[in-house]
Amino acid sequence: MKRMVNSFDPTKGAADLTPDEAALLARRQRTLGSLAPVFYEHPVHIVRGEGAHLFAADGTDYLDCYNNVAVVGHANPHVREAVADQLTRQDTHTRYLQDEVVDYAERLLATFPDKLDHVAFTNSGSESNDLALRMARTFTGHRGVVVTGNAYHGITSLVSSVSPSFGTGLPLAPFLVAVPVDDILKKPDGTFDDHAVAAAARAELVARFEAAFAKLHDAGYGVSAVLLDQIFSSDGVLPGATGWVADVADAVHQAGGLLIADEVQSGFARTGERFWGFRRHRADADIVTMGKPMGNGIPTGAVVYKHEIGDTFAACTRYFNTFGGNPVSMRAASAVLDEIESRELQRHARELGDHIAAEIARLLADAPRFGGIRHAGLFIGIDILAADDSRTPDPYAAARIIAALRDRRVLISGSAADGSSLKLRPPLVFTRSDADRLLTELAAIAPLFG
Ligand code: PMP
Numbered sequence: 494m495k496r497m498v499n500s501f502d503p504t505k506g507a508a509d510l511t512p513d514e515a516a517l518l519a520r521r522q523r524t525l526g527s528l529a530p531v532f533y534e535h536p537v538h539i540v541r542g543e544g545a546h547l548f549a550a551d552g553t554d555y556l557d558c559y560n561n562v563a564v565v566g567h568a569n570p571h572v573r574e575a576v577a578d579q580l581t582r583q584d585t586h587t588r589y590l591q592d593e594v595v596d597y598a599e600r601l602l603a604t605f606p607d608k609l610d611h612v613a614f615t616n617s618g619s620e621s622n623d624l625a626l627r628m629a630r631t632f633t634g635h636r637g638v639v640v641t642g643n644a645y646h647g648i649t650s651l652v653s654s655v656s657p658s659f660g661t662g663l664p665l666a667p668f669l670v671a672v673p674v675d676d677i678l679k680k681p682d683g684t685f686d687d688h689a690v691a692a693a694a695r696a697e698l699v700a701r702f703e704a705a706f707a708k709l710h711d712a713g714y715g716v717s718a719v720l721l722d723q724i725f726s727s728d729g730v731l732p733g734a735t736g737w738v739a740d741v742a743d744a745v746h747q748a749g750g751l752l753i754a755d756e757v758q759s760g761f762a763r764t765g766e767r768f769w770g771f772r773r774h775r776a777d778a779d780i781v782t783m784g785k786p787m788g789n790g791i792p793t794g795a796v797v798y799k800h801e802i803g804d805t806f807a808a809c810t811r812y813f814n815t816f817g818g819n820p821v822s823m824r825a826a827s828a829v830l831d832e833i834e835s836r837e838l839q840r841h842a843r844e845l846g847d848h849i850a851a852e853i854a855r856l857l858a859d860a861p862r863f864g865g866i867r868h869a870g871l872f873i874g875i876d877i878l879a880a881d882d883s884r885t886p887d888p889y890a891a892a893r894i895i896a897a898l899r900d901r902r903v904l905i906s907g908s909a910a911d912g913s914s915l916k917l918r919p920p921l922v923f924t925r926s927d928a929d930r931l932l933t934e935l936a937a938i939a940p941l942f943g
Pocket residue numbers: 617618619620622645646647648722726755757758784785
């Protein structure tokens with residue numbers, strides 16, 4: 494079993510907990526057991542939130558630099574009112590004519606290119622990817638799936654079997670090939686730009702995917718889909734070099750398969766440049782999956798697809814999802830779109846993300862452990878190295894930085910297969926003064942980068 498990056502290790506015990514926190518942790522362990530990891534060596538007990546802040550019962554104010562669920566802010570009043578209003582009307586399953594699901598479907602589809610013209614609703618990113626893979630299988634008649642080296646796509650039986658980040662404690666699918674991309678997409682100094690990754694690197698990436706397709710053909714599986722997180726969140730955050738995903742899309746189409754863009758992390762304006770990650774890459778995605786931020790904490794997910802793919806699926810089997818598209822989730826999701834649009838959060842994510850990344854790069858420029866920073870909008874990855882000249886990734890140093898920031902009430906986490914990258918991904922309503930606080934606290938722990 495591979496432990497989740499930055500999870501509390503029950504065999505070591507928790508540091509500095511109050512008696513109340515220790516009691517709650519013990520009750521959690523007794524009931525939820527080892528299936529429910531909790532973040533940080535010193536777990537955080539929160540009782541309420543507002544904007545990008547989470548608060549403990551005693552009023553301690555944590556700056557949330559990690560939460561991509563509460564995309565329009567914790568306890569967002571507009572979302573809260575929409576949900577409360579809907580709960581006073583009706584909330585049942587989805588086999589009646591209801592306005593809410595159709596209203597939202599129209600709004601959501603308007604954010605996509607014309608070819609992506611239909612949507613099915615789910616309750617989570619995992620369910621979305623599961624449905625997408627089944628659709629790809631019926632449409633192509635093939636089973637083979639290709640993902641990146643440390644991909645995470647969710648928890649259903651099918652989706653976990655194509656998520657190498659779980660490790661191999663349970664066998665991965667025999668029809669899976671995982672293609673490493675981080676070695677190409679991280680330049681030696683940990684940064685990269687569009688030009689550097691052009692031509693040769695793009696060709697090398699495509700060649701690796703083509704080799705994977707050949708392997709699946711030879712094994713008799715054929716190629717049903719390439720499934721790609723559009724910001725490569727668990728591979729170390731690899732947002733910068735746009736365009737290569739478009740090349741992989743062309744290659745998978747030639748091999749008879751589809752491109753499934755997993756937008757659970759990269760969607761809903763997170764990257765600043767575009768509303769959807771696959772559009773940054775100019776990729777011709779056939780199916781797009783989403784979840785997490787879509788309802789700002791109210792569970793909901795979706796699969797957007799080219800209609801011919803859905804028609805083939807419906808001719809083979811059927812899809813009904815009791816809660817997917819329920820009116821309360823749809824009102825929450827609509828309120829999230831209202832907030833992103835009216836507060837111009839896409840532009841804000843781009844501007845503030847650029848500012849934070851530039852300031853961090855400046856702050857850490859000469860720090861020996863600083864291996865480079867990559868970002869798109871408010872999604873930031875920072876590589877942490879050993880303090881010598883070897884440029885070896887150092888997950889222990891990364892863990893110490895995450896813990897030190899937590900102790901200074903700033904919540905971030907880690908990424909990459911070995912946990913050696915820091916991951917920052919705050920709610921999109923993160924403010925300039927939130928950014929100042931983050932930068933001040935990073936400066937305060939700068940010796941840990943030395
Ligand atoms: N895809 C990606 C890229 C994810 O990061 C996640 C969740 N971390 C999922 C899918 C699964 O989403 P959920 O936890 O809502 O099922």
